[in-house]
Amino acid sequence: MPVLECKGLTKRFGRTTALDEAAITVEPGRIVGLLGPNGSGKTTLIKLANGLLTPDGGYIAVCGAAPGKESHSLVSYLPERTAIPVWMSAKQLMDFYGDFYQDFRRDTAEEMLARLNIRPGQTVKQMSKGTREKVQLIMVMSRAAKLYLLDEPIGGVDPATRDYILSTIIGNYNPEAAVVISTHLIADVEKVLDEVVFINQGRVVLQSTVDDIREEKGMSVDALFREVFKC
Amino acid sequence: MQWQFSNDAPIYTQLIHQVKVGIVTGAFPPGERLPSVRDMATEAGVNPNTMQRALAELERDGLVYSQRTAGRFVTEDNTMINTAKRSLAERHVKTFLEAMLRLGFHRDEIIDLIQQELGEEETDHASA
Numbered sequence: 225m226p227v228l229e230c231k232g233l234t235k236r237f238g239r240t241t242a243l244d245e246a247a248i249t250v251e252p253g254r255i256v257g258l259l260g261p262n263g264s265g266k267t268t269l270i271k272l273a274n275g276l277l278t279p280d281g282g283y284i285a286v287c288g289a290a291p292g293k294e295s296h297s298l299v300s301y302l303p304e305r306t307a308i309p310v311w312m313s314a315k316q317l318m319d320f321y322g323d324f325y326q327d328f329r330r331d332t333a334e335e336m337l338a339r340l341n342i343r344p345g346q347t348v349k350q351m352s353k354g355t356r357e358k359v360q361l362i363m364v365m366s367r368a369a370k371l372y373l374l375d376e377p378i379g380g381v382d383p384a385t386r387d388y389i390l391s392t393i394i395g396n397y398n399p400e401a402a403v404v405i406s407t408h409l410i411a412d413v414e415k416v417l418d419e420v421v422f423i424n425q426g427r428v429v430l431q432s433t434v435d436d437i438r439e440e441k442g443m444s445v446d447a448l449f450r451e452v453f454k455c
Numbered sequence: 456m457q458w459q460f461s462n463d464a465p466i467y468t469q470l471i472h473q474v475k476v477g478i479v480t481g482a483f484p485p486g487e488r489l490p491s492v493r494d495m496a497t498e499a500g501v502n503p504n505t506m507q508r509a510l511a512e513l514e515r516d517g518l519v520y521s522q523r524t525a526g527r528f529v530t531e532d533n534t535m536i537n538t539a540k541r542s543l544a545e546r547h548v549k550t551f552l553e554a555m556l557r558l559g560f561h562r563d564e565i566i567d568l569i570q571q572e573l574g575e576e577e578t579d580h581a582s583a
Contacts, residue, residue, distance in 0.1 A: 255502055387500070394496050397503045415466055415501045435465035435505065444462035 225288050227252050227371045227402040228273055232282035235268050235426075242268040244426035245282060250419075252370075253399040257413055258406040259445075260423035261453055266406040267304060269423070270373045273404070274301045287370055297327065300369035304376045306356050308348055314359065315344035321363050333366035336392070354385040361389055365396045372403040378412060390416050411446040420445055422452060456482050458499040466501055470509035472543075473499075478518055478529055479540040486531040489519060 228250040235243040243265045250256050258266050271277040272284055275291035286295040308317060314337055321328045337344070340358060348356055361377060374393070378386045386409075393403060394416060407413055414420075414434055422430040429452065437445050456477055460469050477483045489495065489510070496506040510527060513519045517535055519527050530536065555565050 253504065255504075390500060391497050394500070394503060395493065397493055397496070415460060415499075415505075418502050418504050434502075435467055438463070438465040442463055447462060 226250055226285075227254075228284075228286055228404065230269075230272075230282065230284040233269070233272065233279055233284050234281035235265075235272060235277060236280050241426050243272070243279075246423070246426070246428045248421055248428060248431060250371075250402045250404060252402055254418045255393070255397070255403045255405065255416060257410070257417040257420040257445075258404055258423060259408065259410055259420055259449060260406075261408060264423045265426040266423060267375055268426075270301070270375050270404065270406055273371070274299045274373055297325070298370040300325075300364045300367040300372045302361060302364045302372070302374040302377055304379075306353075306360055308356070308360050308363065310349045311347060313345050313347045314342050317348070317359070317363060318344075321366070325367050327368040329366050329368055332396075333362055336362045336366070354381050357381050358385060358388060358392075361392060365392055368398075368401075370401050372401065374403065374405045376407055377405060378407060378409055386412055410449050411444070414445045417445075422449065424453065456498065458501075467505050467509045467512070470499065470501065470506060471512055474509065474513055475518065475539050475543060478536060479543060483529045485529050485533065485536060487529050488525070489527040489529065491526065 226249045228248065231247050233243055233246040233248075234241065246265070246269060248269075258269065260266050268277065272279055273286060273291060275293075275295060284291060287298055289295060291299075309320075312320065318328075318330055318333050321333070322330055334344075337359070340355070340362075342351075342355070342359065348359065351359065357377070357380075361374075364372065364374070372393075377389050377393075381389070390413065393405070405413060405417070410420075417434050419431065419433050420437070421428055434445055437443075437448055441448055443451075456473070458473060460466060474483065478485075483489060490498070492507050492510065493503055495510075496503040499506065510519060514521060514527070517532070518530050518539060520530060521527050552565070560568070
């Protein structure tokens with residue numbers, strides 16, 4: 225069963241159609257890049273998948289069921305903006321995640337925080353922007369979820385932090401779970417991805433594997449993206 | 456291991472090539488156990504499925520082999536490693552020749568240039 229499936233998925237905001245009959249299938253064990261320019265519908269799709277938005281038409285399912293209360297235990301979501309409470313310490317943050325999510329692997333989180341030399345007593349407020357991003361990703365990846373939805377996880381951080389984030393995603397790879405990463409920084413993520421979905425003006429224009437694109441077109445996904453989305 | 460990728464070829468073929476180079480140069484010595492797929496993928500910064508695919512292909516070629524529970528190992532067959540070394544070398548020579556011909560050099564000029572370069576290297580070594 226696909227971890228995420230949508231067909232004819234449509235979402236409108238007033239007169240704007242943010243998502244127009246989108247069709248995507250994400251199988252377990254896949255790391256999929258949701259790639260598109262700003263305003264193409266990436267975040268809308270992610271928010272529909274985790275139940276923060278409801279569709280105006282079409283079908284969307286997470287592990288076979290419509291997103292809702294039940295799917296919250298299957299989906300681990302990293303929002304576009306840092307959303308962890310800044311007054312909390314690293315320890316309080318782990319307590320918080322542990323309270324909310326039964327699948328939170330505290331040992332994993334503690335180990336990853338220790339490797340970054342983050343003390344349990346350190347508050348989020350005392351952390352740099354890059355560290356906050358890392359800590360939030362650690363919380364999200366420490367859950368034993370079926371679907372990880374990462375909205376722009378590498379936007380606005382330095383290259384070293386980017387590498388850390390990507391290697392954390394690879395290091396937590398689970399063949400039974402899928403990861404969806406939305407980004408426009410394609411060159412950085414392309415090696416980490418199995419598949420890419422190109423999305424433009426709410427429409428899915430391409431779903432393919434990275435190596436199929438490289439093999440058939442003789443160019444990187446980044447180069448193809450620049451060609452497809454040329455302004 | 457230093458992993459480097461170009462933009463014009465599939466990642467799994469580049470991984471195959473680089474693991475081969477690792478085996479030939481002894482970064483992955485004969486008979487030695489390879490790290491887990493996940494560890495190798497993390498180190499190379501690539502997708503674990505892509506690494507798996509590359510290793511499976513190397514296994515089909517016989518350069519690595521699996522032992523059911525113990526993991527993947529580099530072959531102990533030196534003939535096979537030498538064949539791989541030879542074919543990697545031939546590829547380098549071919550690429551070099553193509554580039555030289557494109558620059559307009561002829562066979563004899565190329566050989567002269569190589570000999571000259573090799574001679575210089577020898578004097579470098581002698582004086583060092």
